[in-house]
Amino acid sequence: MSAAAAVEISSLVKRYDAVTAVDGLSLRVAARTITAVLGPNGAGKTTTIEICEGFRRPDAGTVRVLGLDPWRDGAALRPRVGVMLQEGAGFYPGARPVELLTHLARLHAYPLDVRMLVARLGLDTLGRAPLRRLSGGERQRVALAAALIGRPEVVFLDEATAGLDPQGRRSTWQLLDELRAAGVTVVLTTHLIDEAERLADHVVIVDAGRVLAEGTPQELTSGVSDDVIRFGGPPRLDVGSLRAALPDTAAVREIAPGSYEVTAKVDPRLLATLTSWCAANDILAEGLQVGHRSLEDVYLELIGAEGATR
């Protein structure tokens, strides 16, 4: 039996005048997991998340969060859901972080301890400075704390770690790991593919308002996917000649000057063909490595050059 769903989205459509931001998107988020939604700018991630948060009304399709309709049942859902908007938006700029969090904690039945959360997110050094005087990354942390203070069952985080320094990103990841272990369901959007790979149980790749692919990071990077061989050599090798030596389905690219990538179903024979070609051309293949494609490889292939430059 599959795990209970915390969020279920079915054939969701949302239009803004002539723009169809979400175009028949369906998604199931299992309870007590972290789901990362990846996609290029304008893919419809924020719109989908904002519908789940009850901020926007769908034009068609259904959304259920903890079994409730976010638009109709907002009052019942709000105490059970944590929300962090993009760029940590939504707070009065004159608010002071600790006072804001203390105030929010009072609105919830079983809040987290404000001092603990403030310390965990490195907000204890900010003193009484109002939000408008904080850096972008500090404001992000306050917004994350505000999303978590009510001990929510489901948390929606829109680019929660964008603009955080590496240390802040790591402590956020650790906090999200701990929340999942405590039974919280986390849905986050991100442009950081390593974040999705590191954190998420389930990755959803969307473009033009639809789901292109989904699965665990392992499922997305293995299975039917080809493998990748990477090696270094002199720049501007004759990749056409290497390509001709390999099976028809193999692809060869010089991804940077002197850095080569062969994408293929790799077996010992293919590897032998590659190294023979190198030997015949007097090339020492430096740092030759066989591996699965990374989530970034899969993402870029799915989105394509068109999406990457949008």
Ligand SMILES: Nc1ncnc2c1ncn2[C@@H]1O[C@H](COP(=O)(O)OP(=O)(O)OP(=O)(O)O)[C@@H](O)[C@H]1O
């Ligand atoms: N309030 C709005 N009014 C009109 N169009 C909108 C509005 N909000 C979003 N859109 C459009 O809907 C589409 C999807 O936008 P959305 O913000 O959901 O994408 P996104 O995947 O979150 O992008 P990003 O990664 O840049 O945050 C875009 O074409 C955007 O311009």
